[in-house]
Amino acid sequence: MVAFDNARRRLVITGGAAGTGLLFASASGGFAHAAGKDHGKGQEKEVGAVEDLMREHGVLRRALLVFIECVPKLRANPASVSAEALARTAKLFRTFGEDYHERRLEEPYIFPAVKKAGGQAASYIDVLKAQHDRGREVTDYILAVTGKGTLSGDGEPLARALESFVLMYQNHTAREDTIVFPAWKEVLSTRQLHEMGDRFEDIEQQQFGKDGYEDAVAQIGQIEQVLGLADLAQFTAPPPPKA
Numbered sequence: 001m002v003a004f005d006n007a008r009r010r011l012v013i014t015g016g017a018a019g020t021g022l023l024f025a026s027a028s029g030g031f032a033h034a035a036g037k038d039h040g041k042g043q044e045k046e047v048g049a050v051e052d053l054m055r056e057h058g059v060l061r062r063a064l065l066v067f068i069e070c071v072p073k074l075r076a077n078p079a080s081v082s083a084e085a086l087a088r089t090a091k092l093f094r095t096f097g098e099d100y101h102e103r104r105l106e107e108p109y110i111f112p113a114v115k116k117a118g119g120q121a122a123s124y125i126d127v128l129k130a131q132h133d134r135g136r137e138v139t140d141y142i143l144a145v146t147g148k149g150t151l152s153g154d155g156e157p158l159a160r161a162l163e164s165f166v167l168m169y170q171n172h173t174a175r176e177d178t179i180v181f182p183a184w185k186e187v188l189s190t191r192q193l194h195e196m197g198d199r200f201e202d203i204e205q206q207q208f209g210k211d212g213y214e215d216a217v218a219q220i221g222q223i224e225q226v227l228g229l230a231d232l233a234q235f236t237a238p239p240p241p242k243a
């Protein structure tokens, strides 16, 4: 059996089935991966600082997928799009993405260290920060438009805002995952990295008063459910045409 204790980064392996390389799903829908090593009873595994940031991106990407699914519907028939579901998605992006992931982790810890280290990754920092700021403006707009309860009239301005927001953040998070986070990891010692992992966990507790990540995963799961996007199989591509 695998369970999370209060400090969510610590995965406590409590049973003999652990260590077999199986993938376990927690009751709340989160996942914990037991690597193929032999872990004894009560042994803890930690989610490192970089893995933490990257899985937060996973939640944000799922929000982006909700947004992009709504774009053609907004163009065809805005009234058919749930304003409430869009508003919930934008609120999640605000609280978990902008106020926590960006403002509390990336901007105070990752960006200054990477910029100071110089090199290719450093040259991305100003643009990434400008994108955080632009993202906030767009989120304000989405919240204002969807806060009215129903979507009617011209859906094009909202469709366009969502489209450009999604394109920006797809590029943004992909650069952070492949260039900026690895550069940050490079400048820290193993001990510093470990300390950052603990600090991130403390910040998350401060910010949310609970397990913010698990809660965000549950929230995006509920939104997907409401919008009929929860079934992963629907996104399996059809077979390609004959060449």
Ligand SMILES: [Fe+2]
Residues within 6 Å of the ligand: 102, 106, 128, 132, 172, 176
């Ligand atoms: Fe960012």
Ligand SMILES: [Fe+2]
Residues within 6 Å of the ligand: 057, 101, 106, 173, 176
């Ligand atoms: Fe990020």
